[in-house]
Structure formats: structure tokens, C-alpha cells
Amino acid sequence: MYSFILGNESIKMALSVSAGGRVWRKFFKTFNFGPNSALKRFPTCTANGRLYSSSSDNVLVSKDEKSGIATVRMNNPPVNSLNSAMLVSLRSCFEELENDKSCRALILTSQKPKVFCAGLDILEIYRKSPDYVAQFWEKLQDMWLSLYGSRLVTMAAINGHSPAGGCLLSLACDYRIMAEGKFTIGLNETQLDLVAPFWLRQTMVDVIGYRQAEMALMIGALYTSNKALQLGLVDKLAPIEDVQTVAEEEVKNWLKIPDQARAITKMASRKPLLDELRKRKQEDIQTFRDETTRESVQISIQQYLEKLKAK
Numbered sequence: 001m002y003s004f005i006l007g008n009e010s011i012k013m014a015l016s017v018s019a020g021g022r023v024w025r026k027f028f029k030t031f032n033f034g035p036n037s038a039l040k041r042f043p044t045c046t047a048n049g050r051l052y053s054s055s056s057d058n059v060l061v062s063k064d065e066k067s068g069i070a071t072v073r074m075n076n077p078p079v080n081s082l083n084s085a086m087l088v089s090l091r092s093c094f095e096e097l098e099n100d101k102s103c104r105a106l107i108l109t110s111q112k113p114k115v116f117c118a119g120l121d122i123l124e125i126y127r128k129s130p131d132y133v134a135q136f137w138e139k140l141q142d143m144w145l146s147l148y149g150s151r152l153v154t155m156a157a158i159n160g161h162s163p164a165g166g167c168l169l170s171l172a173c174d175y176r177i178m179a180e181g182k183f184t185i186g187l188n189e190t191q192l193d194l195v196a197p198f199w200l201r202q203t204m205v206d207v208i209g210y211r212q213a214e215m216a217l218m219i220g221a222l223y224t225s226n227k228a229l230q231l232g233l234v235d236k237l238a239p240i241e242d243v244q245t246v247a248e249e250e251v252k253n254w255l256k257i258p259d260q261a262r263a264i265t266k267m268a269s270r271k272p273l274l275d276e277l278r279k280r281k282q283e284d285i286q287t288f289r290d291e292t293t294r295e296s297v298q299i300s301i302q303q304y305l306e307k308l309k310a311k
């Protein structure tokens, strides 16, 4: 059941059959919804009742068949940094759940409490060839498109620190629940001499508003959970041990809303940004490749890495 992904066509077919209708077909036609690629194969996914995971086990997925709620746990120790393999696994999992017509929601969380995700693996952009970083960036774009453009209810259960790419993942979800306490979240790219791409900046603006987003992005601010709640960067706080339970309760509330109306409404607001990235994908890759391989940026990345190691 979980071994194939057939891309857009199968989603369209499965849902137009399961939902019985013209409305779904029109919806997909209008919104070019879901993963943006053709025939794809999930990297050796092993189905085992309710629990399955990718071959490398860097992303663990379990699904409650009764409620249709899947939990996606990032499992890339020590800090769930997003390397190429991780981005591919996440995208595959998101697409697989998207294509699973019994799945209605996904909760994204970390297998290792205290760190939700440390963002992009900095080593993936340090002293790598231009072609390598270009491919890496495209993997990030594709993963983001699959999560941000998902028909599912997507909930980030942020059970720890969530800087940069961790915040990007959270912002791509519909709702964010974060652990109380000393944990931080934000887009700190400028601190590394990096510039967040337009599609990431826009999601920050959409979530916290222009003024706060502009300021946060310029200074590369990392906020505590309390401040993030105050800004609207996260929607709810919970003790770290309760984040998952609170997320499940919240998802159940969301699932009281009919899927079709909820998903169409979501897509109506997200379509412009999804389309913009699809249209400007190559330009965005080129900017990333050219900027990150610049010597001055490489030196900043090196200094940042040294700071991290010395901590």
C-alpha cells in the first residue's frame, strides 16, 4: 500500500473517486494541487501495519488508521539538521501521505526532544561545488512545495529548538505548537551572512505581519517560545512532554471541519506563493548557488561553524 507514489495523477484519481466528484476534479484542475512531479518511487519504504519508515530511518512515520492522523518524526541525530538525504526522505514521506487517501492530517515533530530541527546542515553548503549546492537547494524547494502545498492538515509539534530551516518547516505547516521554556525559533539566516529566499520571507510575513517579519529577518532574530507566541510565530505552547498530545487534540478539532472546504480554502491562499516558486525555481536555485559559493559567504559560514563547535 505504501510502496508507490504516482504523483499528481494518482492523487487526482484517488480523491476524485473517493470524494465522489466533480468538485474535487475542479479543485485540482484549478489549483494544480499537491506534489509537483510525475511518477516517483518512495525510497524503499517498508510497510509494517501502522508504522513505516524510509530505508535510512531518518524520518519515522506512524499513522493511526482510525483517525487518519500521521505523525512524522525527524530522526537525524544529533540535531535533525537537514542534509540532502533528510530532505529527500521528508519530501517522500509528505508525498506518500498526500497520496494516501485515508490520511487526513500530519503532525511533524522530532524523535529527539529538545531539538526540533537545527535547520539546513551547514556542512552541505560549506566548500561544496556549485552543482552540489544547486542540487541541494532544489531538494529543499521540492520538500517545501510538498509540505506547504499539502491538502492535509499539517501541524508542527515543535518539541525543541527550531532555528532557520527548522522554522521554515514549521512555517510551512498550518498550525504550530511549541514547547514552553528556553527553546528558540526564528529565521537567523543573516547571522550566517545568508539571506532567506523570497518564498521563506513571504511565509514569515504571512504569519507574523510585515513589520515584525521585516525586523526579525533583518536581525536574524531567534525568539523564545513565549516571545514567539506573543508575535504569532507559534499558535500555542505546551510543556515539552505534552506537545505531541496537545498537537493530536488540536488536529482532532481541525478534522471536524470538512476536508474539502478546508483544503480548498488553504490552497486558495497558498496558490500564489506556490506558483511563484514553481515559476522562479531555476532563478532561485541560481541565486542560492551563486551567493553561497561566494568566498566572503564561505568565510562567514566557516566562522559560524567554528563558533558552533566551540560552544
Ligand SMILES: CCCCCCCCCCCCC/C=C/C(=O)SCCNC(=O)CCNC(=O)[C@H](O)C(C)(C)COP(=O)(O)OP(=O)(O)OC[C@H]1O[C@@H](n2cnc3c(N)ncnc32)[C@H](O)[C@@H]1OP(=O)(O)O
Pocket: 078, 079, 081, 115, 117, 118, 119, 120, 121, 122, 123, 161, 163, 164, 165, 166, 168, 188, 189, 192, 194, 195, 196, 197, 287, 288, 291, 292, 308, 309, 311
Ligand atoms: C538577494 C541575495 C540573495 C542571497 C541568497 C543567499 C543564500 C540564501 C541561503 C538561505 C538559506 C535559508 C534557509 C535556511 C538556512 C539554514 O537553516 S542555515 C542553518 C542555521 N542553523 C543554525 O544556526 C542552528 C545551529 N545550531 C544550534 O544553534 C544548536 O546546535 C541547536 C540547534 C540549538 C542545538 O543545540 P545543542 O543541542 O546544544 O547541540 P550542539 O552541541 O550545538 O550541536 C551538536 C552538533 O551538531 C552540529 N550542528 C548543529 N547545528 C548544525 C547545522 N545546522 N548544521 C550542521 N551541523 C550542526 C554542532 O556543530 C555539533 O557538532 P559537534 O560539535 O561535532 O558535535
